[in-house]
Amino acid sequence: xxxxxxxxxxxxxxxxxxxxAQNLVITNARILDGTxxxxxxxxxVVRDGKIASVSAGNPASVPDARVxxxxxxxxxxxxxxxxxxxIQGNAAEWLEKEAADQMRGYLEAGFTTVLSAITPDEGLELxxxxxxxxxxxxxxxxxxxxxxARAGGGGRGNAGxxxxxxxxxxxxxxxxxxxxxxxxxxxxxxxxxxxxxxxRPPLRPTQPAGAIAAEDTINxxxxxxKAGFDYIKTVITVTPGGPETETLRLIVNEGKKRNIPTVxxxxxxxxxxxxxxxxxxxxxxTPHIGRLDEDAxxxxxxxxxxxxxxxxxxxxxPHFSPDNTPLFRDRLPFPWDTVSSAGQGxxxxxxxxxxxxxxxxxxxxxxxxxxxxxxxxxALSLVFSPKDIVTILTRNAARSALKQxxxxxxxxxxxxxxxxxxxxxxxxxxxxxxxxxxxKGGVVLSxxxxxxxxxxx
Ligand SMILES: [Zn+2]
Numbered sequence: 001x002x003x004x005x006x007x008x009x010x011x012x013x014x015x016x017x018x019x020x021a022q023n024l025v026i027t028n029a030r031i032l033d034g035t036x037x038x039x040x041x042x043x044x045v046v047r048d049g050k051i052a053s054v055s056a057g058n059p060a061s062v063p064d065a066r067v068x069x070x071x072x073x074x075x076x077x078x079x080x081x082x083x084x085x086x087i088q089g090n091a092a093e094w095l096e097k098e099a100a101d102q103m104r105g106y107l108e109a110g111f112t113t114v115l116s117a118i119t120p121d122e123g124l125e126l127x128x129x130x131x132x133x134x135x136x137x138x139x140x141x142x143x144x145x146x147x148x149a150r151a152g153g154g155g156r157g158n159a160g161x162x163x164x165x166x167x168x169x170x171x172x173x174x175x176x177x178x179x180x181x182x183x184x185x186x187x188x189x190x191x192x193x194x195x196x197x198x199x200r201p202p203l204r205p206t207q208p209a210g211a212i213a214a215e216d217t218i219n220x221x222x223x224x225x226k227a228g229f230d231y232i233k234t235v236i237t238v239t240p241g242g243p244e245t246e247t248l249r250l251i252v253n254e255g256k257k258r259n260i261p262t263v264x265x266x267x268x269x270x271x272x273x274x275x276x277x278x279x280x281x282x283x284x285x286t287p288h289i290g291r292l293d294e295d296a297x298x299x300x301x302x303x304x305x306x307x308x309x310x311x312x313x314x315x316x317x318p319h320f321s322p323d324n325t326p327l328f329r330d331r332l333p334f335p336w337d338t339v340s341s342a343g344q345g346x347x348x349x350x351x352x353x354x355x356x357x358x359x360x361x362x363x364x365x366x367x368x369x370x371x372x373x374x375x376x377x378x379a380l381s382l383v384f385s386p387k388d389i390v391t392i393l394t395r396n397a398a399r400s401a402l403k404q405x406x407x408x409x410x411x412x413x414x415x416x417x418x419x420x421x422x423x424x425x426x427x428x429x430x431x432x433x434x435x436x437x438x439x440k441g442g443v444v445l446s447x448x449x450x451x452x453x454x455x456x457x
Pocket of ligand 1: 085117
């Protein structure tokens with residue numbers, strides 16, 4: 001007994017360690033299981049961190065289990081953001097000073113899994129700490145970027161209307177902490193690469209980019225696998241006669257040998273088709289440049305490849321500050337010369353969905369998770385129903401993270417990642433913003449179900 005008490009004391013001191021999954025029974029729940037099935041009043045039983053059963057009615061009794069009465073609230077799979085860049089700025093400093101707070105923000109917003117696309121090595125430490133419970137946070141899966149061509153290659157024929165293009169820096173890493181009011185004008189050619197996207201005409205290269213030696217690419221794949229990354233991330237902008245598609249194919253195939261899948265950023269229809277040709281495992285953006293409504297063959301080719309896609313639609317809709325300033329994800333004024341993507345992205349997404357593509361949730365923004373969710377819901381709601389969006393946020397996002405065997409639905413055998421929501425997302429999808437409890441692997445990590453808990457901190 002003394003030994004047991006000592007062990008408990010140790011666990012408390014260590015900040016919960018690998019928090020022991022408690023057996024749980026969530027009763028009186030309106031269950032949306034992520035597959036499209038609704039159980040109006042039922043129970044979810046969790047044993048050893050996994051879903052043991054999901055059924056109508058309440059079970060007679062489950063020994064050694066904590067009972068959580070959902071009181072008719074909605075119970076869903078934990079949300080999955082299959083495209084974020086959680087680590088911002090100086091990674092080592094971020095890990096020590098900001099990680100714990102920001103990870104709590106994901107849990108409070110209902111996120112139990114986050115795919116970190118383009119991750120510094122500190123991302124592996126973040127993954128370790130959230131796994132061990134040293135930091136309370138979502139599951140982290142980390143991607144390391146490998147280039148498809150030499151930086152600085154693929155020159156343009158004409159000066160772009162947005163000024164000089166930046167180096168081929170992929171996606172996000174938006175500036176954090178800039179004042180949301182009275183933002184300064186971004187300097188031409190600098191800042192968030194999505195402002196000056198080199199795959200968007202007229203910045204698109206007209207000359208072939210330089211090739212990287214195959215041996216160097218193979219070594220990079222090997223190093224990513226050995227370091228323990230979950231994926232390789234690539235960014236494709238095909239240059240005329242350039243090496244991008246071939247290099248991507250090489251990465252995909254070498255990755256397969258080492259059991260590390262390749263995910264690809266392609267934001268134009270042309271580049272998405274090239275990524276499909278090269279055999280990428282995931283398309284981490286909706287192509288929002290180029291019209292799939294004018295290209296039925298491209299729709300069929302992308303959708304029939306069986307490659308999941310991640311939404312990230314809200315990058316190109318304005319985020320309105322409290323003083324009604326339309327902002328981009330870098331917290332600077334919205335670049336109106338990109339706004340066609342706000343329409344074309346959802347149009348292309350729906351056409352791909354109609355053709356059978358698996359479409360999952362991802363944001364690729366640096367807004368806090370709940371604000372990112374609100375923005376993404378606005379974009380998704382243009383072309384998807386609340387029922388569709390529940391699937392996009394859960395089962396399909398698990399596919400976009402390539403973790404559908406463990407995550408994304410409330411089905412026996414899957415990891416017990418569960419949220420309780422005050423409201424009915426099938427009537428009003430914005431009710432997914434009202435998360436009152438988040439459970440990861442059977443461990444309650446965020447709980448606002450009691451007034452005391454709600455007013456704590
Ligand atoms: Zn990204």
